[in-house]
Amino acid sequence: MSEQLAIPSKKGEVSEEEWQLRIDLAAAYRLIALYGWDDLIFTHLSVRIPGDEHHFLINPYGMMFEEITASSLVRIDQEGNKINPDDFDINPAGFTIHSAIHAVREDAACVMHTHTTAGVAVSAQKEGLLPLSQQSLFPLSGLAYHDYEGVALREDEKARLQADLGHARFMILRNHGLLTTGPSVAEAFLNMYILQRACEVQIQAMSGGQPLVRIPDTILSSIREQAKKVTKGMGGNLAWPGLLRKLDRIDPGFRS
Template identity: 85%
Template sequence: MSSQLAIPSKKDSVSAEEWQLRVDLAAAYRLIALHGWDDLIFTHVSARIPGDEHHFLINPYGMMFEEITASSLVRIDQEGNKINPDDFDINPAGFTIHSAIHDVRDDAVCVMHTHTTAGVAVSAQQEGLLALSQQSLFPLASLAYHDYEGVALREDEKARLQRDLGNASFMILRNHGLLTVGGSIPDAFLGMFILQRACEIQIGALAGNRPLTPIPDGIVDTIKQQAAQVTRGMGGNLAWPGLLRKLDRIDASFRQ
């Protein structure tokens, strides 16, 4: 892939910290493609680069998620300007959503957004995500909603995105898709995996046309503590090394 597009390596021109962030973010894009959550070249995952500049990395517009590499990711500032003018352009809608969140959430190292069939289907259902599965309880413990306003290109929508998200880690964008926020790329990915699976289960359960058994009220209140126990306090980092090994077995070019 990288030889076809002739993207020069950035490994020696960025800090070791930024390079590791690039590798992990490229891996997240590949994993989204591997799980079938991609939407051609659309949707986005961003990662904030540490430092006072408030720069973040996002995908180049026009590349399939299965093509993304560490060196192809685009570093931009809070106004959407490319730091390296030779980089690919970015999707303006992706910039609007991600810059809005990175601007106000210091804990948002990674913001992940998808347009999956199950995610959009649940986002269109009036009641949103239902407490029908164990998987649903983790998002329900920290879930926000944002009403659809059209393609996210308007600057004034940022304030409403920020307000609606608040301190939540999960967001359902009505008639649009899913979004997760994480203190690391592995955390955002694990959050998206669980939210996506909860949506798939909900669509499957509703399609069965049989009476449903919702989870009793109150159980959701214990989930945050239980989540820490399940992941041994490591969050997404518990599964991340195994996911990287899986990608390496399939195609390690994301590391380039």
């Protein structure tokens, strides 16, 4: 029987602002696991800590997403170096993608990347995401693509990734997976939820073997304003408190 990881609490060692970010990011990791979007210990979610230091929080390499807690998250600099040498190591390949985006997108405080079956399946299709569902319209209003270049370890790929993303909040990494950004953990998670669901619907619809009906471009052009009405202008923050309550009912350990 394996032993549970003993992670000392960092609550008294960090600012209240950082502690709240740690809780939110740990919650996002738990939610990714809960919805079955994790890939063992691979893929990553990161969030920028406010301040001139340009530090970030990311998952410790080797912990399952369902194990992540606020205190286990690792604080790193823009180059991926641990601020606290006693923390767990991180995956350098994981932060290559995240650091590239954080470096040029001040609005992308949080970046999420997944390798879900439906996401990778759509990323491998020549036309990418299709306007087949209401869910698909939200990412299609600002969706970017980046061609596969191998495991993300090369520094020279960063510039191409940055150029491909531009100002988009949603990205499909060809033959690789999905990526979303947001000014908060809540916003980035809602974006990932919608993009993931759109991919699931597309794969299910295509498996039916019947001709597909695409939503007209005229409807796509008005979707952003409609989205603001649906979320009452709160974006991801409308659903986030409910998601935290859901996690608290299952296991509030992410807060430790």
